[in-house]
Amino acid sequence: MARVLVNYAHPGQRHSRINRSLARCAEMLDGISFVDLYASYPRFNIDVDQEQLQLLNHDVIILQFPLYWYSTPALLKEWQDLVLEYGFAYGPGGDKLAGKYLLPVVTAGAAEETYQCDGSNCYSLRELLAPLEQTAALCQVEYLPPYVLFSAHQARDEVSGDRHISGYQSLLTALRDDHYDYNAAVKFDHLGYARLADVLTEHN
Amino acid sequence: MDGILFQAFVYLCAAVIAVPIAKRLGLGSVLGYLIAGVLIGPVTGLVGAETQQIQHFAEFGVVMMLFLVGLELEPRALWEMRGRLLGLGGLQVLLTTLAVTAAAMTFGLSWSVALAVGLVLSLSSTAIVLQTLNEKGQMKSDGGQASFSVLLFQDIAVIPMLALIPLLALPELNQALHHSGDDGHAGTTVLAGLHGWQVAVVNLLAIAVVVVGGHYLSRPLFRMIADSKLREMFTAAALLLIIGIALLMTLVGLSPALGTFLAGVVLANSEYRHELESDIEPFKGLLLGLFFITVGAGIDFTLLFGNFAQIAGLTVGLIALKALILFVLAVTFKLRGSDRWLMTVALAQAGEFGFVLLSFTVQNAVIPGVLGDRLLLIVALSMLLTPALFIIFDKIILPRLDRGQAREADEITDKGKIVIAGLGRFGQVVNRVLLASGYKTVVLEHRADTIDGLRKFGVASFFGDATRPDLLHSAGLEDARLLVVAIDEREPALELVKYARRTNPDIHIVARVFDRNHVYQMYQAGADDIVREVFDSSVRASRYALEALGEHPFEAQKSTTVFVKRDREGLRELASLWDPDIPSSENQPYIDASRGVAKRLEDALLGMAESRHDTVGRGWQTPGAVPDVRASRRPLSDNKPPQP
Numbered sequence: 001m002a003r004v005l006v007n008y009a010h011p012g013q014r015h016s017r018i019n020r021s022l023a024r025c026a027e028m029l030d031g032i033s034f035v036d037l038y039a040s041y042p043r044f045n046i047d048v049d050q051e052q053l054q055l056l057n058h059d060v061i062i063l064q065f066p067l068y069w070y071s072t073p074a075l076l077k078e079w080q081d082l083v084l085e086y087g088f089a090y091g092p093g094g095d096k097l098a099g100k101y102l103l104p105v106v107t108a109g110a111a112e113e114t115y116q117c118d119g120s121n122c123y124s125l126r127e128l129l130a131p132l133e134q135t136a137a138l139c140q141v142e143y144l145p146p147y148v149l150f151s152a153h154q155a156r157d158e159v160s161g162d163r164h165i166s167g168y169q170s171l172l173t174a175l176r177d178d179h180y181d182y183n184a185a186v187k188f189d190h191l192g193y194a195r196l197a198d199v200l201t202e203h204n
Numbered sequence: 205m206d207g208i209l210f211q212a213f214v215y216l217c218a219a220v221i222a223v224p225i226a227k228r229l230g231l232g233s234v235l236g237y238l239i240a241g242v243l244i245g246p247v248t249g250l251v252g253a254e255t256q257q258i259q260h261f262a263e264f265g266v267v268m269m270l271f272l273v274g275l276e277l278e279p280r281a282l283w284e285m286r287g288r289l290l291g292l293g294g295l296q297v298l299l300t301t302l303a304v305t306a307a308a309m310t311f312g313l314s315w316s317v318a319l320a321v322g323l324v325l326s327l328s329s330t331a332i333v334l335q336t337l338n339e340k341g342q343m344k345s346d347g348g349q350a351s352f353s354v355l356l357f358q359d360i361a362v363i364p365m366l367a368l369i370p371l372l373a374l375p376e377l378n379q380a381l382h383h384s385g386d387d388g389h390a391g392t393t394v395l396a397g398l399h400g401w402q403v404a405v406v407n408l409l410a411i412a413v414v415v416v417g418g419h420y421l422s423r424p425l426f427r428m429i430a431d432s433k434l435r436e437m438f439t440a441a442a443l444l445l446i447i448g449i450a451l452l453m454t455l456v457g458l459s460p461a462l463g464t465f466l467a468g469v470v471l472a473n474s475e476y477r478h479e480l481e482s483d484i485e486p487f488k489g490l491l492l493g494l495f496f497i498t499v500g501a502g503i504d505f506t507l508l509f510g511n512f513a514q515i516a517g518l519t520v521g522l523i524a525l526k527a528l529i530l531f532v533l534a535v536t537f538k539l540r541g542s543d544r545w546l547m548t549v550a551l552a553q554a555g556e557f558g559f560v561l562l563s564f565t566v567q568n569a570v571i572p573g574v575l576g577d578r579l580l581l582i583v584a585l586s587m588l589l590t591p592a593l594f595i596i597f598d599k600i601i602l603p604r605l606d607r608g609q610a611r612e613a614d615e616i617t618d619k620g621k622i623v624i625a626g627l628g629r630f631g632q633v634v635n636r637v638l639l640a641s642g643y644k645t646v647v648l649e650h651r652a653d654t655i656d657g658l659r660k661f662g663v664a665s666f667f668g669d670a671t672r673p674d675l676l677h678s679a680g681l682e683d684a685r686l687l688v689v690a691i692d693e694r695e696p697a698l699e700l701v702k703y704a705r706r707t708n709p710d711i712h713i714v715a716r717v718f719d720r721n722h723v724y725q726m727y728q729a730g731a732d733d734i735v736r737e738v739f740d741s742s743v744r745a746s747r748y749a750l751e752a753l754g755e756h757p758f759e760a761q762k763s764t765t766v767f768v769k770r771d772r773e774g775l776r777e778l779a780s781l782w783d784p785d786i787p788s789s790e791n792q793p794y795i796d797a798s799r800g801v802a803k804r805l806e807d808a809l810l811g812m813a814e815s816r817h818d819t820v821g822r823g824w825q826t827p828g829a830v831p832d833v834r835a836s837r838r839p840l841s842d843n844k845p846p847q848p
């Protein structure tokens with residue numbers, strides 16, 4: 001049993017469909033720790049000690065967020081700035097997160113085709129999330145291929161949305177129950193519902 | 205009776221005319237008083253020999269002044285200046301005494317007479333220097349502080365000098381004089397005939413009485429008087445305290461000025477400090493003024509003009525000699541720029557303790573009377589010239605110094621005070637936050653029981669009604685940077701803000717108010733930040749309520765933020781319609797506008813109407829989606845997850 005933590009950040013929850021459903025799903029699962037960062041820190045008053053303790057107590061850290069301007073929402077950025085402290089996450093003595101896993105769970109408004117070098121967004125999503133990936137590297141944390149939903153706006157009323165949500169549930173369960181094939185995962189740039197089966201050893 | 209009234213009339217008249225004119229001309233009040241004295245004394249002869257007695261009486265102003273200085277100086281601050289007090293002060297007295305003695309001996313005086321002259325002239329004028337420095341706002345500057353250390357040391361040094369001088373008595377003078385020193389200074393103490401160590405023990409006991417009594421007895425006493433709510437009783441008690449201490453000190457042969465200074469230091473931490481200050485202040489001012497007038501009036505012009513070159517030369521020589529030593533010391537003790545010159549100029553005269561010592565030396569047959577008269581004149585002249593030296597400092601020395609440096613010194617002098625009026629539930633929080641953030645505050649509170657209660661928890665505040673101008677003055681309102689009005693009464697709070705804005709246009713005022721009407725009034729009174737006392741807490745309560753109803757905390761946060769913003773805007777709009785002469789309930793435009801404001805606020809919160817202009821409806825909208833208000837207002841728990 002791996003200890004899985006979902007840190008969820010969405011500032012516009014009254015408008016959200018997909019992330020709210022994803023969050024709900026993570027929250028309902030047994031054996032998974034779920035934190036709604038915007039609910040815990042509505043005034044951005046992040047409790048650094050508490051957040052670091054959370055990290056220490058888990059093996060897989062999931063950051064779930066909608067892609068805002070090719071990046072994380074503001075509070076999640078603030079969370080990185082404050083919680084990944086020098087001497088804790090990096091620098092001398094900063095090996096407290098070493099060996100853990102970081103998995104971004106991202107929804108993007110634009111379609112998948114736009115996220116490539118000849119698409120309108122010019123870069124792949126993996127490339128755009130490079131800051132997060134390199135942050136993980138600096139903290140000696142293993143970066144797992146992001147679980148991504150593109151065209152999130154259309155998906156909200158379609159089957160693709162529901163499938164993405166159920167895929168999320170399988171992913172979380174697999175991580176929790178050690179049915180996630182870390183070796184197989186390395187091959188992927190990112191994952192969506194379609195390829196998920198390739199990294200889950202015992203699909204249920 | 206008539207005589208007294210006439211004299212009082214002459215003195216007051218001279219002061220009232222001369223001092224404002226002198227101030228207008230930029231000469232300072234001290235010079236004004238001195239000139240007034242010269243006018244009514246030597247020039248017109250309106251007052252005569254009685255000035256001598258009045259001067260003795262007026263010297264009490266110095267005693268009061270030192271009490272006030274002590275009040276400004278906490279024991280810790282006094283301890284911190286010990287280095288300068290002993291080093292700078294000690295060297296100043298020692299070197300000046302030696303130099304003057306040497307000079308006097310070259311003029312052919314015998315060593316004992318020369319030494320006595322040296323001692324007399326080594327002292328400076330506490331009265332003139334402190335008065336002028338306070339008036340110019342330079343007391344807190346480094347130069348002002350250094351000058352004060354020296355003056356304080358001199359006041360202490362007077363005591364051993366009084367003991368030393370009789371030993372210098374000239375036998376031939378002694379016989380001629382038949383004097384046994386029943387003057388009133390040191391001569392007639394109860395200690396005559398005691399051994400040295402016994403005297404020392406009694407002295408220590410007297411000081412202990414002042415310190416211990418000041419620390420433990422003053423509080424219950426003042427508390428009792430405060431409860432009686434009779435203002436003049438407080439004044440009477442304050443005067444009683446000072447006179448009592450002065451009397452005790454004189455009895456045991458110590459300097460009354462020193463005793464009251466000590467009492468001041470002991471009371472510096474007391475909550476009654478500002479009340480005491482504002483009670484004593486007027487007495488001190490009048491007595492000092494009187495003292496300066498008597499100095500002016502006492503100048504013996506016949507003697508002066510008879511030997512003008514000699515006496516003027518000696519006076520200038522004395523000032524130059526003292527200034528030279530002071531300057532060297534200022535450099536040695538690392539005073540910088542203008543501070544160096546300030547101390548040099550400030551302390552270069554001889555002072556009122558010189559008067560005291562002079563009459564004492566003459567009585568003790570140490571200095572011959574003729575010489576005494578001349579020295580008296582030199583001392584007075586040097587005091588008369590001091591304001592002129594200050595003018596030279598201001599007009600010639602300061603402009604020549606690096607401008608940036610002068611400005612830097614200024615800033616330190618004015619370093620912002622923070623006055624908090626009222627230490628109820630409101631003021632307490634403000635005070636705690638400011639203190640915890642490392643600021644110093646002056647807190648005024650008029651309920652003695654509140655003060656006592658909080659004192660137990662280590663919160664220091666001063667007793668007194670914060671709406672009283674004199675108390676605000678001694679709390680330092682004039683040069684304060686910030687005023688927090690936290691008193692829980694409508695009208696007094698408004699009065700206070702109006703007064704503060706008048707006396708200190710630059711001050712930033714944060715004011716507590718009760719309701720909308722009070723906001724409008726406070727705005728007109730001139731407050732900068734106006735805080736409705738329960739507004740923020742009720743906003744917080746509504747946020748909790750929204751959260752309890754299942755709203756996401758961040759949404760609740762946004763809603764209340766928008767509410768606050770909209771409410772402020774509405775308030776500003778309504779303020780322009782509000783009329784102090786018409787009750788709000790009869791002011792139709794006001795009523796209409798407030799309806800409109802309320803409606804807009806509601807719309808904004810529901811994310812309707814012009815919601816594009818509100819963060820509640822506007823922020824983080826899904827691109828391209830039409831906001832569906834009702835759906836998104838549903839609490840999170842209604843949103844069932846789809847079954848996988």
Ligand SMILES: Cc1cc2nc3c(=O)[nH]c(=O)nc-3n(C[C@H](O)[C@H](O)[C@H](O)COP(=O)(O)O)c2cc1C
Binds near residue numbers: 018065109152153
């Ligand atoms: C402020 C803001 C910035 C956004 N920036 C991007 C972006 O850079 N790239 C993108 O593909 N979608 C972007 N979107 C679309 C969101 O990613 C999309 O609305 C979200 O993932 C949908 O999930 P939700 O229904 O849970 O809100 C942005 C949306 C907002 C509100």
